[in-house]
Amino acid sequence: MQRRTTGLIAVLSALGMTATLAGCGSSEDSGDVTLKLVAADYGDSSANSSQKYWDTLVKEYEAKHPGIKVEVSVYSWNDVDRKVKEMVAAGKAPDMAQIGAYADYAAAGKLYTADDVLSIPVQADFVSELSTAGQLNRVQYGMPFAASTRLLFYNKKLFAQAGITGAPKTWDELAADAKALKAAGVKTPYALPLGPEEAQAETMQWLLSGGDGYLSSVGTYNLDSAQNVATFAWLKDELVGKGLTGPTAPAKLNRAAAFAAFTRGEVGMLSGHPTLMKMAAKKGVKFGMVPMPGVDSGPKATMGVADWMTAFRKNGHKQQIGDFLDFVYNEKNVLAFSHEYDLLPVTNSASEAMAADKDDADMGPFLEELPTSQLYPVGKTSWASVSADIKKQIGKAVSPSGNPAAILGQLQRTADAADTSDIAE
Structure with a gap:
C-alpha cells in the first residue's frame, strides 16, 4: 500500500506541479523497527479476547513487512486508559494506543495528526461524524477505531x-x-x-x-x-x-x-x-x-460511542505507524473487527458493505442511529x-x-x- 508521501507526489505530478518533500529518506525509514501498540479488550472471555484479533492481524501484516514488528498489549477497559496514562507519564509512551479519549494528549503535543500518519484515501474513508468528533481545534488527532x-x-x-x-x-x-x-x-x-x-x-x-x-x-x-x-x-x-x-x-x-x-x-x-x-x-x-x-x-x-486510535510522537516512527494503520483500516480488517465484536464500522466503505449484507440485517437499527447520535465530548x-x-x-x-x-x-x-x-x- 502506498504511503501518504507517495500519494502526494502522484497528485502533484498529475497537476503538473513540483514540490520538495522534506524529511524523506530519514533514519526512521530504514532498518528494523518494533512498534508498540496498547489496545483495549472488547472480548467477554479469553476465547474472544481482542488479543487474538490483534495477533492474527499482526501476523498477516508482518509477513508482508519483514522490517517491521508490532507488539500488542491488550488490557481491559477498566485498566487501559490508566495504563497508557502511566506509560506516558513515565516517558515510555507506546507508538499507538487504542483508548477512550485523545484530546488531552493532543493538546500536550504528544500525538501525530491523522494527516501525519494516514494515507489520504484511508483518512477520507472515515464516517464524517466520527472524523469531526476526533478533532481538536479543527485538526484530527483521534482516529475512530470502533463505534456503537x-x-x-x-x-x-x-x-x-x-x-x-x-x-x-x-x-x-x-x-x-x-x-x-x-x-x-x-x-x-x-x-x-x-x-x-x-x-x-x-x-x-x-x-x-x-x-x-x-x-x-x-x-x-x-x-x-x-x-x-x-x-x-x-x-x-x-x-x-x-x-x-x-x-x-x-x-x-x-x-x-x-x-x-x-x-x-x-x-x-x-x-x-x-x-x-x-x-x-x-x-x-x-x-x-x-x-x-x-x-x-x-x-x-x-x-x-467511538473509541479512538492514537499515534504518539515519542518514538518517532511516523512512517511505520502510518503504514501499519493503513493496513488496520482497510475494509477487510475493519469488517472483521466489527463482525467479531458486533460493533459498527468506522469507515464508509465497511459501513456500506455491512448495510448491504443481509447477514448483517440485525445491525441495521444501530447503523441507522449513528448519524444522529450524540457522542461523548x-x-x-x-x-x-x-x-x-x-x-x-x-x-x-x-x-x-x-x-x-x-x-x-x-x-x-x-x-x-x-x-x-x-x-x-
Missing part, C-alpha cells in the same frame, strides 16, 4: 411471563414494566450499571433521555442542570428506591456483569450496544430492541478526567443516602475546574 449506539434491550420471555405486551416508550411505562417484572419474580427488572467500568455511558444515555446531556448549547459542562438533577432523582426514587434494579447496587454493577446477567435470563431490560446481541443469541435468549424511552413523549437523542481536553470522575462518583447519586443534586453539583465543580485549567494552558 445504544438501544433498550428487553427479554421477550420475561415480558410475556409478566403480562407485558409491548416495549416501553416513556419512563413511566419503563417503571411500570419494571414493577410487573419484579412481581413476576424477575431478579433484575432493569439493570443500571453505574460501576466504574462504563458508568459514563449509562449516565449519558439517561441524561439524553431526560432531555439534556453533558454539555450546554455553547459547549460548556452542565452536569448539574435542573433536567439532569431531575433525571437522577427519578432513577433514585422510581427505580433504585423501589427495588427495581436488582440485588447489586448500581455503583457496584459493571456493564460486563449486567450483560452477562441478561444472557442468563436474569434481567428484564437494560441499555445495550450491538455486542449484547451476539452474547444473548449464543445463550438462546429471545430479545427485542427499541430506542431508549424518553422522559415523557417517547425516545429522545441516542448516545453514540471527547474533543474537550478535560473529558478524560471528567469521565474518570463520573465513573467514581455517579453511582453515589442513586444510593439510599445519595443526593443527586449534591453529587452532580460536585461533578460540575470539578468539571469546571478541569475545563478552566485546560483553557488557561
